[in-house]
Amino acid sequence: MTGPLVAPPSLLRRPALFLDLDGVLAPLAPTPDAVVPDERRTAVLRSVSARFEGRVAIVSGRTLAEVDRISEGVLPAASGVHGLERRRADGTLTTGAVDPAVGPVVDAFRTFAADRPGMIVEDKTVAAGLHFRGAQDQAGAATDLAERLADETGLILQPGNLVVELKTPGTDKGTALTAFMAELPFQGAVPVMLGDDLTDEHGFQAAEALGGFGVLVGPERITSARYRLSDVAAVLDWLETVSEAPE
Missing domain, CATH: 3.30.70.1020 (Trehalose-6-phosphate phosphatase related protein; domain 2)
Structure with missing residues (x-):
């Protein structure tokens, strides 16, 4: 980051959207269990996924079970526990081996x-x-x-x-994004990663390496992201705009 980050463009050419959950799609809460489904969030995710032919995935540190609970299972593609759990768009699941430690x-x-x-x-x-x-x-x-x-x-x-x-070693949000981008329906699209904290930097870097970009959500800080949105409300507003804009 060399200066203040501006909002991302709303006109995107064949994007693939990768979205963190806490702090991006859902406000932070006092406890993890306090984050619950939200009617507007679910509707926005459904709309943007339909608009981009399924090229939308949640990429979270939460387990896939928690991702599905909060998002009401609206997205076929999702990654949990920083890439250690990953569900492809066709529903097949890969899970990393459990380290005994x-x-x-x-x-x-x-x-x-x-x-x-x-x-x-x-x-x-x-x-x-x-x-x-x-x-x-x-x-x-x-x-x-x-x-x-x-x-x-x-x-x-x-x-x-x-x-x-x-x-367990071996994955992060960047490796999850990269794996999705090698598969249909993401293959050949432009990756856009939205995240709020340090765990999302791997995703920002992977998106950039594959010809896309990262979007930081929250306060300005040193980051690999190219753009910024202020908070969860701004993310949902942007996703609504993107889903209605011509591609």
């Missing part, structure tokens, strides 16, 4: 959270998350613990928005 990390996170009110531990089977949105004074201690466990286990440390995560 994930279970002990979940236990360590639960021990850490036990006497720290507001901490939330998330067991994603192939990854473990430690949310400190409700205990932000514990951010440093949570990060220190995650860094130590990453060194001990070889799991990948993935910082996020008020969360640290340790995941």
Whole structure:
């Protein structure tokens, strides 16, 4: 980023849209479970997917089950847990092997959270998350613990928005986007990745490498994205405009 980022264009030539969930399609909530389906979001996703012949996928750190719960399963193509779970547009599913270190990390996170009110531990089977949105004074201690466990286990440390995560190595949102782009109906399209936090930078970089671009959602920061939208409402407004514009 060399200057203030402007809003992305609304006229796109054969785009493929890759959308993060939390902070992009849904506002951040006090707990992961507090994010629920939304009538407008579901309608927008249905509309834009129809407009671009299925070239729309949610690419999230959440599990696919959570992605489907929140999006009401409106999109056939989706990726969860930073690419460790990926459902192709034809419905076939690929899931990364579970690193045996994930279970002990979940236990360590639960021990850490036990006497720290507001901490939330998330067991994603192939990854473990430690949310400190409700205990932000514990951010440093949570990060220190995650860094130590990453060194001990070889799991990948993935910082996020008020969360640290340790995941099975091998994938990220960029590898998920790249895999989608090699398949129908995404093949030959221009990838556009919308994301809000550090986990989305891999997606921005992959989209750029394949001739597309990234869109940062939220405050300005150093990023690989070329454009920016201010918040979830602005994302939904933009998606509505894109879905109605000529291609």
